[in-house]
Amino acid sequence: MPLLNALVRTLAIMRKEFIHVRRDPRTLTIVIILPIFQLIMFGYAVTSDVKDLPLAVFDQDRTAASRALIAAYRHSGYFDIAYYVTSHDEIAYLIDSGRARAGLTIPPGYSERLARRERAEVSFIIDGSDPTTANTALSAATAIGQAHGADLLQEAIRRGGVLPGLLPGVEVRTRVWYNPNMQSAYYMVPALIGLILQTLTALLTAVAIVREREQGTLESLIVTPIRSIELILGKIVPYVVLAFMDTILILIVGTYWFHVPINGSVALLLALAVLFLMSSLGIGLLVSSAARTQQEAMMMAFFTILPSVFLSGFMFPIAAMPIALQWFSKVIPLTYFLVIDRGIVLKGNGIAILMPQVITLAVLGTIILSLAVLRFRKRLE
Amino acid sequence: MDETPAIEALELTRRFGRITAVDRLNLTIARGEIFGLIGPDGAGKTTAIRLLAAVMPATAGRARVLGFDTGRQAERIRRAIGYMPQRFSLYGDLTVAENLHFFADLYGVRGPTRRRRIEELLAFARLEEFTGRRAAALSGGMQKKLALAGALIHNPQVIFLDEPTTGVDPISRREFWDILSNLHVQGVTIFVSTPYMDEAERCGRVGLMYEGRIAHCDTPDGLRRLVPGELLAIWTPQVMRARPIVAAQPDVLEVQVYGDLLHVFVKDAAAAAPLLAQALAGAGVPVVEIRRAQPRVEEAFISLIAGRGRKTE
Numbered sequence: 001m002p003l004l005n006a007l008v009r010t011l012a013i014m015r016k017e018f019i020h021v022r023r024d025p026r027t028l029t030i031v032i033i034l035p036i037f038q039l040i041m042f043g044y045a046v047t048s049d050v051k052d053l054p055l056a057v058f059d060q061d062r063t064a065a066s067r068a069l070i071a072a073y074r075h076s077g078y079f080d081i082a083y084y085v086t087s088h089d090e091i092a093y094l095i096d097s098g099r100a101r102a103g104l105t106i107p108p109g110y111s112e113r114l115a116r117r118e119r120a121e122v123s124f125i126i127d128g129s130d131p132t133t134a135n136t137a138l139s140a141a142t143a144i145g146q147a148h149g150a151d152l153l154q155e156a157i158r159r160g161g162v163l164p165g166l167l168p169g170v171e172v173r174t175r176v177w178y179n180p181n182m183q184s185a186y187y188m189v190p191a192l193i194g195l196i197l198q199t200l201t202a203l204l205t206a207v208a209i210v211r212e213r214e215q216g217t218l219e220s221l222i223v224t225p226i227r228s229i230e231l232i233l234g235k236i237v238p239y240v241v242l243a244f245m246d247t248i249l250i251l252i253v254g255t256y257w258f259h260v261p262i263n264g265s266v267a268l269l270l271a272l273a274v275l276f277l278m279s280s281l282g283i284g285l286l287v288s289s290a291a292r293t294q295q296e297a298m299m300m301a302f303f304t305i306l307p308s309v310f311l312s313g314f315m316f317p318i319a320a321m322p323i324a325l326q327w328f329s330k331v332i333p334l335t336y337f338l339v340i341d342r343g344i345v346l347k348g349n350g351i352a353i354l355m356p357q358v359i360t361l362a363v364l365g366t367i368i369l370s371l372a373v374l375r376f377r378k379r380l381e
Numbered sequence: 382m383d384e385t386p387a388i389e390a391l392e393l394t395r396r397f398g399r400i401t402a403v404d405r406l407n408l409t410i411a412r413g414e415i416f417g418l419i420g421p422d423g424a425g426k427t428t429a430i431r432l433l434a435a436v437m438p439a440t441a442g443r444a445r446v447l448g449f450d451t452g453r454q455a456e457r458i459r460r461a462i463g464y465m466p467q468r469f470s471l472y473g474d475l476t477v478a479e480n481l482h483f484f485a486d487l488y489g490v491r492g493p494t495r496r497r498r499i500e501e502l503l504a505f506a507r508l509e510e511f512t513g514r515r516a517a518a519l520s521g522g523m524q525k526k527l528a529l530a531g532a533l534i535h536n537p538q539v540i541f542l543d544e545p546t547t548g549v550d551p552i553s554r555r556e557f558w559d560i561l562s563n564l565h566v567q568g569v570t571i572f573v574s575t576p577y578m579d580e581a582e583r584c585g586r587v588g589l590m591y592e593g594r595i596a597h598c599d600t601p602d603g604l605r606r607l608v609p610g611e612l613l614a615i616w617t618p619q620v621m622r623a624r625p626i627v628a629a630q631p632d633v634l635e636v637q638v639y640g641d642l643l644h645v646f647v648k649d650a651a652a653a654a655p656l657l658a659q660a661l662a663g664a665g666v667p668v669v670e671i672r673r674a675q676p677r678v679e680e681a682f683i684s685l686i687a688g689r690g691r692k693t694e
Contacts, residue, residue, distance in 0.1 A: 223464040
């Protein structure tokens with residue numbers, strides 16, 4: 001009988017919570033529009049893809065060899081040969097005015113140096129005002145040059161006379177293993193599952209509890225026989241359900257719209273998402289015990305989401321961060337879930353290879369959630 | 382019948398930082414009483430009720446409800462009491478019926494008992510026609526009645542009501558008190574707080590609360606004897622000129638100023654009114670209206686606690 005009562009109470013809270021969601025346009029917006037908006041934003045707008053960047057070329061060599069190099073740039077798809085110019089000043093002018101984003105200068109004697117098998121240097125200028133694009137363009141430019149150099153060397157080897165040890169390194173290729181076209185959608189869509197799960201559960205759970213306090217309904221709940229744990233469960237389960245619906249929505253849109261291949265098991269992904277949700281629900285609960293108003297709760301929840309966006313490897317690679325921030329990223333649950341999430345979707349990883357992340361996430365989740373549950377008091381202070 | 386008191390407080394104290402909201406409260410309320418806690422805003426009424434209803438922990442002292450300790454046995458108390466907070470505390474986006482069913486679930490009221498109880502409550506709160514309406518769309522008075530119905534869903538033996546009639550129109554107020562009287566007849570112990578003096582009349586016993594303490598605790602008749610005389614309200618555009626003239630009249634016990642109203646305590650309102658009108662007219666002070674007024678708790682307090690003869694600006 002006591003168990004039945006507990007179950008009835010927990011279900012009553014859940015049912016009520018679903019009614020709130022159904023009747024509150026704000027929550028509905030967050031649940032349905034937010035994931036789609038973020039998908040579009042991160043899938044398209046916040047893209048570091050470089051395509052058809054206008055390139056100005058100053059070819060001082062004007063030989064078959066220099067034209068072959070220019071063709072290599074054009075065929076890469078990264079650059080569009082927008083201008084052929086006849087002076088350095090012209091390149092400077094075109095980049096200054098924004099008509100060209102990069103300039104390639106092939107010095108006189110380029111083909112002769114190649115023929116003598118000496119280092120042939122070309123100079124490449126990039127408009128660095130957009131560092132993200134510049135960064136990608138820079139690696140692309142270098143890689144195209146190196147690949148072209150390698151082609152030339154192979155050609156030479158085939159003709160005989162050059163030691164194979166002189167082949168340039170192809171380290172750049174490692175970056176494009178799982179995302180051969182360097183499409184950010186591939187990288188972002190799975191990551192977005194993690195971010196949405198966290199935003200939705202932390203934000204909605206915090207707001208759902210603080211709303212009860214703000215509107216005074218918590219006082220009515222406190223005097224009923226409901227236990228803290230029943231209240232917490234009843235409050236969070238509906239948002240976990242919504243979070244899973246969103247996960248599936250993102251996977252569907254990701255697959256059919258952005259053509260992201262799902263190489264691993266969706267079931268495993270969802271199972272491990274539960275582990276991740278422990279910490280974000282814990283964060284939501286902690287926020288709810290600290291915030292007095294819904295606005296405060298929203299601000300605080302967003303405050304916890306920001307480091308997750310910037311420091312978890314969601315947008316920027318952790319390896320590129322200062323050491324102090326790298327340490328900080330180690331306590332962010334999303335850091336681990338992103339590895340799991342991208343690993344399963346992009347690489348088809350199984351649980352064995354993800355074990356270190358799974359364990360860390362379980363530990364982090366247990367700590368945060370226990371703290372939150374202990375702090376949660378079914379009393380007014 | 383069980384002879385343990387319904388409510389017992391012993392040196393019950395609650396502090397918020399340096400403010401003492403409830404200061405060594407001692408109280409015993411027998412089963413079946415209607416007890417009214419009366420006092421101005423900020424007197425500590427809400428905190429006192431929250432402590433007794435085991436919603437908020439005490440800083441010092443203790444309290445027992447139906448023999449259970451509010452600190453250690455809060456869960457036992459919860460099953461036996463109903464509590465209606467001052468603010469509307471049901472769910473505005475849920476309908477009347479959904480709200481009642483929700484609380485029935487939380488209190489484990491099931492089956493035929495539940496159906497009967499909800500019908501009963503809807504009938505006595507006169508909400509039968511509004512079961513499908515969202516609580517937020519109800520009038521203030523109906524919201525209060527719905528909140529009361531919610532607090533009664535499990536047939537509690539003791540109910541705590543925190544200013545249930547504040548902000549409610551006079552007709553709904555009377556209706557609400559009729560409902561409480563019905564509950565009283567059924568043997569329910571009622572602990573109610575209110576800022577209205579007239580509501581004290583409907584209580585068996587009244588505690589006057591001021592600055593965290595119960596200053597006086599008595600039957601309404603005993604309490605009325607403490608309030609000096611009767612109250613007249615004089616409405617005049619020249620309050621400052623009128624005040625010394627009124628205060629100088631014989632039989633005037635106390636004068637208080639409220640905006641362009643003078644509140645005058647006199648021994649006999651019926652006799653004093655024409656005399657005061659005459660005196661003011663003689664001095665050339667225009668008077669819009671002189672009428673008998675019900676002393677509200679604020680006035681009673683000013684004269685009872687702040688001291689006789691002190692004029693409040």
